Amino acid sequence: MRRLVVLGGGTAGTMIVNKLRKRLPREQWEITVVDRDDNHLYQPGYLFLPFGTYTAGQVVRKRHTLIPDGVDLVLAEVDRVEADKNTVHLQDGRTLGYDYLVIATGTSxxxxxxxxxxxxxxxxxxxxxxxxxxxxxxxxxxxxxxxxxxxxxxxxxxxxxxxxxxxxxxxxxxxxxxxxxxxxxxxxxxxxxxxxxxxxxxxxxxxxxxxxxxxxxxxxxxxxxxxxxxxxxxxxxxxxxxxxxxxxxxxxMGADFVARSGLGDELNYVPVDKHTLLSKKHDNVFAVGDASDIPASKAGSVAHFAVDVFVGNFLEHVSGRPMTGSFDGHANCFVESGNGKGLLIDFNYDTQPLPGKFPVPALGPMSLLKETRANHLGKLAFRWIYWNVLLPGRPLPLPVHMSMAGKVTTPATTAPHTDKE
The missing domain is CATH 3.50.50.60 (FAD/NAD(P)-binding domain)
Known part of the structure; x- marks a missing residue:
């Protein structure tokens, strides 16, 4: 029996176990996800709590209700990872062995x-x-x-x-x-x-x-x-x-156990290949979402698009095949601007946000880099999508890789962007 351990039951970790449980044979794979408590928080909702737009109850659900059958949920703090021994040490003294490890503990x-x-x-x-x-x-x-x-x-x-x-x-x-x-x-x-x-x-x-x-x-x-x-x-x-x-x-900063394990940089982010998300030090360790050091926005959309690439790569990697998926740093973010309006930006490692229409060229209904009511409504609607589509690992009708379709380019918009996020 092969063992996959996912550290972190947030956006990336929950998506990963929901998607991989469907793809990895139960008679061959044990999957365990570890998090410190049973509360899954919808972090984009924090923005609205101070203004009374959302209540506390709208941004919290029990983590165990979001984890699929056939995945073990362990509630504990991680003390450290002994990557050379394929072992996770928990602060309560328990240990978890693994064949493959995914670090998805985010940033705080x-x-x-x-x-x-x-x-x-x-x-x-x-x-x-x-x-x-x-x-x-x-x-x-x-x-x-x-x-x-x-x-x-x-x-x-x-x-x-x-x-x-x-x-x-x-x-x-x-x-x-x-x-x-x-x-x-x-x-x-x-x-x-x-x-x-x-x-x-x-x-x-x-x-x-x-x-x-x-x-x-x-x-x-x-x-x-x-x-x-x-x-x-x-x-x-x-x-x-x-x-x-x-x-x-x-x-x-990333989680403290990353530093204690010798797996991180000065901010406790795990250095990975920015396209495959595989650790630069260990061939059986991945870091996905905010826990990695990829030069992309630490945003939920990046975790979503990265997970879609990661799943295919993981299945190839554990089968001994070359990983063919390449994450491009795709980020797609609504920007609330007040008065019931918002903007939308769409960019990746190589292309900065541009004006235009999204996701359908000329039709939208979202406008890029422009304040509209539709963008504001899209941001509010995302909370339902997050709980009911994104976390369960259901497909969204959005391109995983950034598309130039519908974007307006001019000489002024083709300047390279900075990776500092």
Missing amino acids: PRPDQTPGMLGEQWRRSVFDFYSFEGAQALAGALRSFDHGRLVVHITEMPIKCPVAPLEFTFLADAFLRERGIRDRVELVYVTPLSGAFTQPIASAQLGSMLEERKILVEPDFMIESVDNDKKAIVSFDERVVPFDLLVTIPLN
């Missing part, structure tokens, strides 16, 4: 990595929304905030869902306008990037949207610390940005 916010961020102002005037608890706490703070300086801040790239800080900023602007207090609030967007986003064309479009909404941008800001006494963030070049309410995206 680490406010402890920035001096002062977890100081006396944490969850008082300093909040995050990249965690379930943080998004819920921020909802209360936003309801009581009626004047002052609201600062939205990114510590460093890469972060999961790199458009989410912009989405929060646009939604905060609309939220304050609906309450009739926007003129009493100074809204500031602080980023380590030189512009609003990593991709030049999208950055220009999103930057102009910030300007139109009179949102100040503080670029190239590399935070050194949070000054709790002065209620300010301080950069390494000694710039100071004061705040009354700080919404920060802390440093994102």
Whole structure:
């Protein structure tokens, strides 16, 4: 009996076990998925919790209800992996042997990595929304905030869902306008990037949207610390940005066990071949989704498209055949812009977001790099698709690899993009 162990029962891990259980003979393969608890969280929903669009119950389901029959779910923290011995050590003392291992433990916010961020102002005037608890706490703070300086801040790239800080900023602007207090609030967007986003064309479009909404941008800001006494963030070049309410995206890092196992880089992401997702160190270890170091957005769509490529590659690899699938870094992201509208961006390793129509050329119904009602509705509809189609491993009528069909190219749109996400 061959053994597959998947570490992480989030988006990528759940999709993988649902797809592979159907493809791997039960009499030949045992499949085990490991996660720390039984709560599967719909992370795109965190964005909407602070504004009351979603309730907590709409973003949480029990993990065991999403795992198929014939897959063992182990609820435990991972202590370390002994890759040379094909063994996973759990913190409760149990061990799991494997023939093949998939690391899909994602990435998490680490406010402890920035001096002062977890100081006396944490969850008082300093909040995050990249965690379930943080998004819920921020909802209360936003309801009581009626004047002052609201600062939205990114510590460093890469972060999961790199458009989410912009989405929060646009939604905060609309939220304050609906309450009739926007003129009493100074809204500031602080980023380590030189512009609003990593991709030049999208950055220009999103930057102009910030300007139109009179949102100040503080670029190239590399935070050194949070000054709790002065209620300010301080950069390494000694710039100071004061705040009354700080919404920060802390440093994102992979799981600590990756470091303890000697499997990761300085941010605990597993180095893999960016096309096959196979570990660069071990021929029986893969990393999929946010847990890998691929130069693509750490977003749910990337996990979805990568899993589709991974499954075919895995079946070839365990059969001793060359892997023929090649992941292209495809990302497809809705960008909420407030007032019931949104944008859509579609890009990959080699091509930056372009204007046009998606998924059907000329017809859409989604517009690329353009604010529309349809894009907003598409983002809201995705929650149902996530629970009922994506996680169970059912096919979506979307191309796994990015297509140029429907996209508009000009000399100004063909400049190469940066891989820094």
